[in-house]
Amino acid sequence: MRKTIVMTAVLALLTLGAAAQNTFKGTVKYKVESTGQVAMQIPEEAATAEIKVLGDKLFTQSKIFVSSVVECVLVQGLTATHCANLSQVLGFLRGQGSEFTYQGDGKLMVKETHKLSELDSLEIVDTEPGHFYYEYTSETKEIVGVTARKLLRHRYDEDGVDHPLEMWVCETIGPRYNMLFEGIKGMPLQCTLDVGEGRAITYTATEIVKGKVREVDFLLPDGYETISEEDFQTLTRELNEELELLQGE
Numbered sequence: 001m002r003k004t005i006v007m008t009a010v011l012a013l014l015t016l017g018a019a020a021q022n023t024f025k026g027t028v029k030y031k032v033e034s035t036g037q038v039a040m041q042i043p044e045e046a047a048t049a050e051i052k053v054l055g056d057k058l059f060t061q062s063k064i065f066v067s068s069v070v071e072c073v074l075v076q077g078l079t080a081t082h083c084a085n086l087s088q089v090l091g092f093l094r095g096q097g098s099e100f101t102y103q104g105d106g107k108l109m110v111k112e113t114h115k116l117s118e119l120d121s122l123e124i125v126d127t128e129p130g131h132f133y134y135e136y137t138s139e140t141k142e143i144v145g146v147t148a149r150k151l152l153r154h155r156y157d158e159d160g161v162d163h164p165l166e167m168w169v170c171e172t173i174g175p176r177y178n179m180l181f182e183g184i185k186g187m188p189l190q191c192t193l194d195v196g197e198g199r200a201i202t203y204t205a206t207e208i209v210k211g212k213v214r215e216v217d218f219l220l221p222d223g224y225e226t227i228s229e230e231d232f233q234t235l236t237r238e239l240n241e242e243l244e245l246l247q248g249e
Contacts, residue, residue, distance in 0.1 A: 014127045024173045026210040027194050028187060029053050035192060036200030039160040049203060053212050056175035059218045065180060066201050073180060074220055079113045084232075090240055097237040098242045102227075102235045110232045112155040112179075119177040134184065146170050146204050151184060167191040171212070173208070181232050 030049040034040040041164040049062030058075040060066065066073055066082070069089075073204075074081045087106035094100075107146040126133045139150040148168035155163050173184035178184050 020173060022172050023055055025054050025213055027213060028204045028205055031206050032201060035202040036198050038198035040199050052217050053174055054213055054218060057218050058174060058180050067229045070210045074218060075179045077175060078179060079111055082110045083220060084108045084110060093242050096123055100238055104225050107224045108227045110227055114227055119183045122183050129156055143168060144208050148189045219231040
């Protein structure tokens with residue numbers, strides 16, 4: 001694939017061909033643990049997580065799955081909508097005298113939409129630095145009573161070194177391509193994230209609750225201003241530049 005499918009640094013497809021392959025309806029619940037050589041303190045509010053699922057719709061507010069400035073994410077087929085709150089950093093920088101083209105309060109709704117052709121290519125080997133591809137292995141194991149398949153995401157650095165990420169994925173839950181997790185097929189039930197300096201975080205499914213979700217559970221909150229992905233990228237670039245200038249003073 002020619003570029004990573006992610007939001008900008010501040011924040012890791014609506015087509016008939018992207019129709020849900022699964023009809024699962026329910027909630028996947030997780031525990032979040034420190035599993036690296038160097039222990040980390042996981043805040044109580046971040047020690048559990050959940051994703052609501054309704055066919056090809058996903059909704060989560062859990063911080064292990066979103067960045068610090070994102071308050072929730074809704075996935076519908078090949079479109080992911082992020083509700084981001086940049087009000088705190090905007091207020092701080094404006095208080096320091098910074099000026100921005102954007103004049104709002106920083107509560108923003110951003111949609112990113114992907115083409116099916118992009119996602120179909122994710123299993124093609126790509127060793128270009130910064131790019132990634134997926135390897136779906138034949139290895140399986142049972143997690144909370146369902147079969148999970150081992151998936152490796154390969155990503156190469158500038159020195160040509162691969163940094164694989166291992167996930168265990170259930171392919172009968174969630175959309176055909178899961179845009180909450182960079183277009184994987186299915187729902188991750190276990191994954192370990194290397195956060196550097198010997199530290200790692202592992203999230204593991206603890207329960208799969210069938211049913212008990214409604215359409216209302218997938219409504220986005222009010223009070224967010226819709227902004228294009230391009231304008232959002234411009235704003236976050238400006239914020240990063242201003243923060244770097246302040247740090248250099």
